[in-house]
Amino acid sequence: MFQDMELFDLLKKHEEGRVTLVDVRSPKEFAEFHIPGSINIPLLNNEEREEVGTIYTQVGPKEAKKKGLELFSVKLPEFIEQFQSLEKERVVYCSRGGMRSKTAATVVDLMGIKVERLDGGIRSYRKWVMKQLETQNFTKRMYVLNGYTGSGKTVLLRRLKKAGYPVLDLEKMANHRGSIFGQIGLLPNKQKAFDSLLVQGLIHYENSPFLLMEGESKRIGKATLPATLHEKKENSMQLFIHLPLERRVEIILQEYHPEEYPEEIKEAFQKIRKHVHTPVAKEIAKNLTEEKFSSAVALLLKYYYDPMYEKTLKRYAENAQKHIYAADLDEAFARIIRFIGDHEN
Template identity: 50%
Template sequence: MVQEIALEELLERIRSGQHIAVDVRSPKEFEESAIPNSLNIPVFNNEERAEIGTLYKQVSPEAAKERGLELFSRKLPSFINEFKAIERPFTVYCWRGGMRSKTAATVLGLMGIETTRLTGGIRFYRQWVVKQLEEQEFGPQYIVLNGYTGSGKTTILRKLKEMGHPVIDLEQLAGHRGSIFGQIGLKPNSQKQFESQLVEEMEKLKNEPFIFIEGESKRIGKVLIPSLLFDKKEAGKQIILHLPIEERVANLVRDYEPHKYPDLFLEAFQLIKKRLTPAMSLAIEEHMEKQEFDAVAELLLLHYYDPRYKHSAFRNPERHIDIHANTTEEAIDKICDVVLPAIAQSKY
């Protein structure tokens, strides 16, 4: 008999670092939504799952099961070897704790490989994530990095994290930089994946007195920041970064690496060119075609991003602190020298 495990217990084991979850659904399902840090060892690949689903609907459940057994039996040796390579105890799961995870756990048990199966599958996990984002009390105060595009906010966040300070990096969780060019060179996450990873980060940091977070809009690419987080971020203390245009241009070109994806940048630009004058649009396109990306970045900052960048923190000086710096590195130093001591003394 396959031993089952409840979701809360599984998550505790995973967070201890001594356990791992294995998703036996198809790669497409795994990419759309999975328990963070899971492995994917599918019973059926995308094409096989589609074929079985068609048989189930158009012929009969029995025909689908027979075809499934035929397909699965061919890959048993490789399937089992993948599990043998796992060096930690593990739990298998599928969509609702049904046929695929039961089949995987049963076969592994017959081969002497111990495993457990997640009760309710990832459907239960998804319900838990939604509940957490609707009801969870997340205690830390928010220190929000704001500033015009190119101010190095993401770089500063990641440096602060390296230094051991509590950080939630929304752009990293979304797999998107939050601009019209933000998905280029990255692999954007689905809303479900974003929310799953966000809940895990919140769980890690729930007992911190404060967290650093970037002043994102409600939407990052195709994902939406849950109201629980967004509303509190909007009310948080704001750090307003002020860097010279030359540094901001350098930051953008370094972070976005447009020389690697010139065609994609030109394609993305078509989505915003109508918001610029015809003459400015033509000038930017000409610089793009010549791969003069410093010039492209500066024109976009001056004529597109800066005029549109508005934030409530600028209108409420009692809620923000200004950081003026010549470089991103200098801005980090000032945050460490000014903001962190003020937080420690409860003056900010």
């Protein structure tokens, strides 16, 4: 069994593709929170787990275990077959490293399939994640992509990551775009899932001399950044991207697809409407109703988001600002690479 002290090495092997982590909890538990990159081969489905839990509460643990084994025995051949299909080293886990992972390990071992267990299950992993975040000093240099809403910061970060640069994609980790409209078309991750993905990213880039990230607020959707990371981000070099307004409108429309979510867009606008000058707010609402999204976005940028950005700009020291002016994302991408190259070489 893997102890807490060995968990980092296990996750490193998993990150390198040398280990397959198998979550044997129910699909519902897996969906709510799991170790990033692990696969789900459940002993019991959602309904079966609920049935066993009811027996445990109303009758007792002995009867619950008996019912659980009865339900599991029916699907045993398929369960074994799924484990046999895994070619890498296998490590199983459940909630606490108890009955379910022991049962899974015992059964597959009897079939001659080598498998190990994660001691303490997902709970020990969660404690380890919290410890990593609490003790993380975030001493690496950071370059923070900042700028007006719609400047393509997320698009640029993902292009940089694809090009091999060390990027912490916080919006992807949170599964939220970081604005009042940020969860439209998405299912935001909760704090546990966000923390896990963040630690995974830190493990992946442990040997990188610097990190790239976006100028997010402390809270992104349902997730909150660790205080030390937020402080480091605020005190790092800010790369402010400047694109023409019409280009920013195009980027927002491509990212949010308002034509697919017109009602959600209108509902989100109502949450900020009181902060927009009344005549402008009426025009934006009219444009949204008529699905004139380009006009609505342009007005939102000019009268709501851009003024907020101007206030944000004043938070940073002048020597921590680099303004990157570009006609489009290709030019901005090239200028960012050039800036980083000049400072890292």
